[in-house]
Amino acid sequence: MADASPRVLLYILRRDVRLSDNPIFHAASANLLTTNTYTKPVYGSDTQIRNDAFIPDQDFPSFTHLLPVYIFPANQVEASGFIPDSTTKCPYPQAQSRVAGFWRTGPHRAKFMAEGAWDLKERLQRLGCGSDLQIRVGKPGDVVEDILQWYTDEKNAGRSTVDVAGIWLTAEEGKEEQEDEADVRRIAAERDLTLKVWADEKYYIDDRDLPLHDIADLPNVYTTYRKSLEPLRSRPRPSIPAPEQLPPSPPDIPPQKHPFEIPNSREGLVDALLRPLKEDPKHDLQFPPQFPPDTESSHPFSGGETTAHDRLAQLISGGAMSTYKATRNGMVGVDYSTKLSAFLAQVKRLRIDFMLVGYITARQIHWAMMDFEEGKGPGEIVSDYGKGENDGTAGVRRRPNDVEPESHYEQRPPRKRWKGVNESGGLGDTPERTREVFSRFRSGRTGIGLIDAANREVFLTGYTSNRARQNVASFLSNSSHLGIDWRVGAEWYEYILVDYDMASNWGNWQYVAGVGNDPRQGRVFNPVKQALDYDPQGKYIKAWVPELRQLSLTKSVAMSRQEIDEQKLMGLYQAWRLGDWEKDRLGLRGVEWVEWPLVKIQFSVSRGRGKGVSDGRIRGRGWRGRGRGGDRGKKRFEIEEKLGNVRIADEIGE
Ligand SMILES: Cc1cc2nc3c(=O)[nH]c(=O)nc-3n(C[C@H](O)[C@H](O)[C@H](O)COP(=O)(O)OP(=O)(O)OC[C@H]3O[C@@H](n4cnc5c(N)ncnc54)[C@H](O)[C@@H]3O)c2cc1C
Incomplete structure (x- = not known):
């Protein structure tokens, strides 16, 4: 007779906080098919399924329940706001950056992340099959350990019959993420549990389709690499539809470990993430920018898969996708560029590739554009509808993205000297003066109009255009202008950007500061000319x-x-x-x-x-x-x- 004990598969979400084009949710749903508890969903006729990605194999443990857990990682997101009692000390060090000591996740992204996690929770609940997302805070290894220990203790005490069948998570290549993965791997091994780290299935162009045998074959220059992949339109594999059913959550769910408490509303979650940022005066500026009357944010979007797909549909049916090439260097308004970066960025990503992955995937954007180009789906009133690839859609497919691992930036030989905020950069500068200058820079009070507008905008909204970012980064790091350590700027952006992505941010800062893989050296932007x-x-x-x-x-x-x-x-x-x-x-x-x-x-x-x-x-x-x-x-x-x-x-x- 079959064992009647619930067998739970623990799914640790990282930056794959979405239901669609998510190989793990899809595999969990396919597992339902093989255990024939429900009827196979019928997908749209044009939707092909990535069969090679997720057909259950011998590695799959048998499970009856799925426990999806999203963790706010305590080294990147300040956790103390989840402690209701202000006299209790947070067990983790403050989540601050290494060079300038900023919070690593600022208010715009913290809110966006909370909204995104809550959106997935609601999407899972709406499936109506008993699935739900659990939200936790801590170091991922600690959270996994706590969950497993809780099930062991409950079972030993006769209060639960749940067994843990295994752990699944997606691979990430950031240094910190790899350390987290190593922790989870060790914990799984100690408990003799199956761990499946899913290969990355989410890039615009799948690893298996790259014309490279070895990472060493990767060209140093992005454009050379991109050209080797043309035509891009034929490259991506189909995306994976959202499951219509999933295994339910287990009957017993481990609580968040003391001293943290997880709020039970979206607003509560946002508050918990923002509280430490509001209470810490350290990053207060003497003259913080104020929202100007009658100015509207270029990035008014909330986080999550639902908003991401709404935005994509709006870009296509409103025509902005088709005009992208002509407008992408704009700076005012919502539609001059896609504003998809924050939705894409909720994943750490390392290798050279085209786009990032998070609430929406690059493949999903690609296939929505393909539908438009082939005259299917929304966008009928746009003149390019059904006329194949146009300048705009081609431009979106080609956005550059040359990146370098975060762990490498400190190892790079210093080719230049910069003014430091903690100690002199050896240029006769003083850290006090550099901090003062940097404070004026962040407040948008340098006296250079373009730089000040960009820095006030990013401070107030978490977003500023690519054009503005290039100028700001050049102005801060270049010795003809402020000449401040570019890593301080990159850390500031890590804090303030709603769309912060390790690879795009550090890669772009390196590039502009002249320490990246740039065949042309010595670029300086003149912000007046710009x-x-x-x-x-x-x-x-x-x-x-x-x-x-x-x-x-x-x-x-x-x-x-x-x-x-x-x-x-x-x-x-x-x-x-x-x-x-x-x-x-x-x-x-x-x-x-x-x-x-x-x-x-x-x-x-x-x-x-x-x-x-x-x-x-x-x-x-x-x-x-x-x-x-x-x-x-x-x-x-x-x-x-x-x-x-x-x-x-x-x-x-x-
Ligand atoms: C100093 C500096 C720091 C940056 N930091 C980040 C960051 O942390 N996160 C981030 O996503 N982008 C970053 N960028 C890249 C770029 O500015 C943003 O991706 C873009 O402004 C986001 O707006 P959008 O989605 O409307 O872009 P669109 O112009 O609509 O482009 C479509 C997508 O292509 C990708 N993309 C576009 N331009 C670039 C680029 N130059 N480098 C890498 N990817 C690109 C993004 O995923 C973007 O969503 C940075 C650029 C600079 C110069």
Whole structure:
């Protein structure tokens, strides 16, 4: 006779917090099929299933129940907010960064993660098969140990009949994640339990389809690698549909171990994550940015698989996906770029690949675009519907993503010297002064309009465009500007970004700071020139630096003809360049970031052979980058830069 004891499979979720395109949930659902407790779901006719990924094999333990557990890892997310009694000490060290001591997860991402976990909990509950997500906090090894020990104790005491059948989790290659995995592996071995670490099934292009035999064959340059994979449209494997049934949660569920308590609402979860951040004055700035009136966040989304798919549908049916190539360098509004990064980023990821995985997968985005290109599904009113790959969808497939493992950044030989926040970088700098400068940088009070707008935006919303990030990273790390240790900037971004991803963040910072795999060295962004190019009417700067909103940027040149006043524009880009009369009028006389900017960039726009400036970009001699040559003749301004012997970059990567 079959053993009637419930046999529970423990599934430790990491950054695979979604129901669809999730190989483990799919396999657990397939396990139901093999144990014939329910009828096989009928999937849409075009949906192929990744048979080779999840057909139960001999490694699969037999189980009757599934216990999905999502853990807020205590080394990355501050756990003390889950302790209701403020006199009890948290058993874990504070989750702070190594160089500058920031919290590793700031308020925007903490909220997004809580929302995402809660969304999955509700999605599982809505299946109506008794499945549910358990949320825990701690070191993953400790949480697994506690769960297993609790079942052993309960069984020994005759209070439960549940046996643990095995543990499943997905592989991750970050250093910390590998240590967690090693802990779980050891614990499973000590208890003679089956552990299955699932191979990564979630990349845009599956490992098995890469044209490489060995990681050593990987080109150093991203573009070379990407070209080796063209055409991208034919590459990804089908994604996996969401299961319609799962094994139920076990009858007995271990509680969260003392001293932590898990709130039983989404709001409670958000509060617990935010409490330590609110209570710690250390990261308070003297002048923290305030949300400007009438400015809207470019990233108004909540976390989770549900919102991710809503956003994807909206991008396709609203046409933004098709216009992506033309708009992706924008900075104002929700639709100039996809804003999918935060949904994708809830996974740590290491190797070079195209996109990240979390609440939604790159494959899912790809297949939604394929449907659109082939005239299936939503988007009928968009002109490109059914007409194959267009510039926009091709552009999304090609987003660059050259990354490097977090563990490597400290091992890189220092090719440059930077100012340090804890000790001098050996440049005659003092840490106190560097901290002061860095504090003004974070507050958006450097005096450089584009940088200040970007830093205020990211502080207030957790998001800023790729264009802005490139400028900010260059401004902080480059010796022509602030020359501060780029790792401090990367840690700040780790804290503040809603879409922080280890690989994308550290990889991009390395790249911009000139310590990455970049065939061209010595890139410096001139944020004034960049503002001219990408914010020619000052809309972005005015949105986030409201002190400058009343600055009129036009002048009359003839009856009823207005022209951009380049002197005023230069004043918007660097307020120290405003005349005293204008400063008085705007109430900016004596204001630190106006009168004493951290950097003065000598940059002028002088009339060339042509005349006037249109509402488009102003271009200068020697201009490189977007639309190279295409606008020649339309705008005739000459731009003089006096940044010394440095190369000015317009574009990073592609
Ligand atoms: C200094 C710096 C730090 C960054 N930190 C992060 C980070 O922590 N997390 C993160 O996801 N992105 C990071 N980026 C990359 C990029 O800025 C964001 O991915 C992008 O702005 C997110 O907006 P989006 O989803 O609308 O992008 P889209 O332009 O719509 O691009 C689509 C997707 O492609 C990927 N992508 C786009 N650009 C890049 C890029 N340059 N590098 C890597 N992936 C890219 C993202 O997954 C993005 O969602 C960083 C860039 C810089 C310069």
